[in-house]
Amino acid sequence: xRRHLVTGGAGFIGSHLxxxxxxxxxxxxxxxxxxxxxxxxxxxxxxxxxxxxIIDDACQVLGDVVGPFDxxxxxACPASPADYLAHPLETxxxxxxxxxxxxxxxxxxxxxxxxxxTSEVYGEPLVHPQTEAYWGNVNPVGLRSVYxxxxxxxxxxxxxxxxxxxxxxxxxxxxxxxxxxxxxGDGRVVSNFIVQALAGEPLTVYGDGSQTRxxxxxxxxxxxxxxxxxxxxxxxxNLGNPAEFTVKDIASLVVELAASSSPISYQPLPExxxxxxxxxxxxxxxxxxxxxxxxxxxxxxxxxxxxxxDRCVASAC
Ligand code: UDP
Numbered sequence: 001x002r003r004h005l006v007t008g009g010a011g012f013i014g015s016h017l018x019x020x021x022x023x024x025x026x027x028x029x030x031x032x033x034x035x036x037x038x039x040x041x042x043x044x045x046x047x048x049x050x051x052x053x054i055i056d057d058a059c060q061v062l063g064d065v066v067g068p069f070d071x072x073x074x075x076a077c078p079a080s081p082a083d084y085l086a087h088p089l090e091t092x093x094x095x096x097x098x099x100x101x102x103x104x105x106x107x108x109x110x111x112x113x114x115x116x117x118t119s120e121v122y123g124e125p126l127v128h129p130q131t132e133a134y135w136g137n138v139n140p141v142g143l144r145s146v147y148x149x150x151x152x153x154x155x156x157x158x159x160x161x162x163x164x165x166x167x168x169x170x171x172x173x174x175x176x177x178x179x180x181x182x183x184x185g186d187g188r189v190v191s192n193f194i195v196q197a198l199a200g201e202p203l204t205v206y207g208d209g210s211q212t213r214x215x216x217x218x219x220x221x222x223x224x225x226x227x228x229x230x231x232x233x234x235x236x237x238n239l240g241n242p243a244e245f246t247v248k249d250i251a252s253l254v255v256e257l258a259a260s261s262s263p264i265s266y267q268p269l270p271e272x273x274x275x276x277x278x279x280x281x282x283x284x285x286x287x288x289x290x291x292x293x294x295x296x297x298x299x300x301x302x303x304x305x306x307x308x309x310d311r312c313v314a315s316a317c
Contacts, residue, residue, distance in 0.1 A: 001050075003027040004229070005069050005111075007058040007102055008076030010037030012181050013116070013174070016222045017073065022048050024226075029065065033057045035087070036078050041181050059093055062101040071229050072106040074099060074154075075116040081144065081270065082187025088146040095150025096157075103161045103169075112168040114229050115158045117236060119175040119277055120148045129244075129278040132173070132236045142272040155236065162234060170228045175240025175279045179218030179299065180306035189213065190300070193251055194307045197260035207269030209248030212276040216241035217299030220292035227288040240279035241292040257297065258304050 004021050008014040009030030014037065018028045027050040030042060034055055045051035054061060058076040077094050078084040084091040099115065106113035122130045123138030138148045161167040178190035185191075196203045216239070224239040245253070251264055284290045294302075 001025065001027055002070040003029070003068060004071040004073060005029045005031065005065065005105065006073045006075060007031045007062075007098065008037065008074070008116070010034060010039060010042050010053065011075065012079070012183065013177060013218060013221060014075040015041035015181055016179070016218050017075070017225055018042055018045060018051065020222050020226060022051050026050065028052070029054065031056060031058050031061060031065070032076065035090070036080070036083050036183065036186065038183075059097040059101060062105045065105065069105070069109045069111040071112045071114060072102050073114045073116070073225070073229060074102040077116070077150070078147075079118070080186040080188045081147070084147040085143055091146045092150045095154045099154040099157050103157060103167060107161065107165055107167045112170065112229065112232070113158065113161070114170045114172065114225070115154055117155050117171050117173045118147070118151045119173055119238070119240065119279065120144065121152050121155065121173060122277070123148055124272065124274050125277065128276055129242065129280040130238065131280040132238055132283055139272050144272045168232055170231065170233055171235035171237070172225065172228050172239045173236050174221065175216055175238065175277065176213045177216045177218055177221045177240075179303050182303070184307070189247060189250060190215065190254070190303065193254040194258065194304055197254050197258040197262050198304070198308055200260060200262055202263050202265035203251045203255065204267045205247055205251050205264050206267050206273065208266065209251065209264075210246050211273060212244050212246050212278065213250070214240055214242055214244045214278045215250070215296050215299070216292055217294035217296075217302070220294050224284060224288065224290045227290045231288060233287045237284050237287060238279040238281055239284060239290070240281065241296065242278055242281060243296050244278040245296070253297070253300060254304070257300050
């Protein structure tokens with residue numbers, strides 16, 4: 001049986017990864033301080049007898065975790081702009097101290113280390129679509145830098161561990177991902193729009209809505225993560241769905257799929273909000289044999305269904 005440590009394993013993507021590893025028959029230790037994750041995301045995994053949740057800060061606790069590991073997957077980090085802008089110092093800490101603690105643990109146990117990096121390392125991209133060879137265009141002192149630079153530092157530290165002490169490392173750059181277990185209030189585009197559409201409230205489009213994002217369904221993303229965990233490739237490798245939409249089109253699609261009559265309400269564009277984003281996934285296809293399979297319309301339909309059911313349960317209907 002393989003044993004994995006997942007930091008941030010009670011979060012949105014982390015909980016789906018833990019679930020996939022447990023379903024594959026493996027054992028998982030999840031470290032999460034529940035700052036943006038939730039115990040409810042992983043409670044069902046306990047029945048397997050192969051899942052343990054340690055509620056603590058990855059920066060503090062990793063030195064004390066016992067036993068062998070085949071993998072250390074470092075996902076802990078606020079990922080919604082609203083969350084990391086509200087917790088700038090914690091975001092920088094988990095990207096620096098947390099990444100170092102996770103790398104040390106992996107090195108000490110002879111485990112593969114997988115870093116969940118981000119398309120935000122490309123900042124406001126001057127190359128489109130973004131390939132891994134592109135170095136990015138990040139404002140190092142802007143509001144978003146607490147996330148972007150923390151992840152860029154995480155990548156640099158990961159590459160340095162590989163070069164200097166030979167840790168088996170892998171970096172994935174995750175593009176916008178959506179699906180069940182997105183926190184309704186986390187502020188990201190898909191969760192905001194779905195919650196607003198289901199409530200019949202106006203959809204808050206920031207700016208004129210012409211900025212683009214490419215949306216990947218969480219099950220697809222997890223398959224990419226599993227492929228990275230099971231390989232020895234260093235990356236970085238982009239993981240995302242190249243299906244690119246303007247934010248305004250995402251709003252229209254959600255309204256249509258939710259059979260909603262919500263109007264659009266235009267709001268100010270946040271500082272340094274990237275104008276466009278789309279992954280080139282040639283490398284993921286070549287080195288991991290991975291590509292997404294769920295069309296955005298289908299993924300959004302499933303996600304809307306999950307939100308509708310969740311809201312229904314919440315109101316005991
Ligand atoms: N956005 C929006 N309305 C919202 C939330 C987000 O128009 O209620 C826009 C945001 O300005 C950005 C895009 O949707 O251009 C994606 O935002 P998100 O916060 O999901 O993640 P990002 O890709 O910016 O990290």
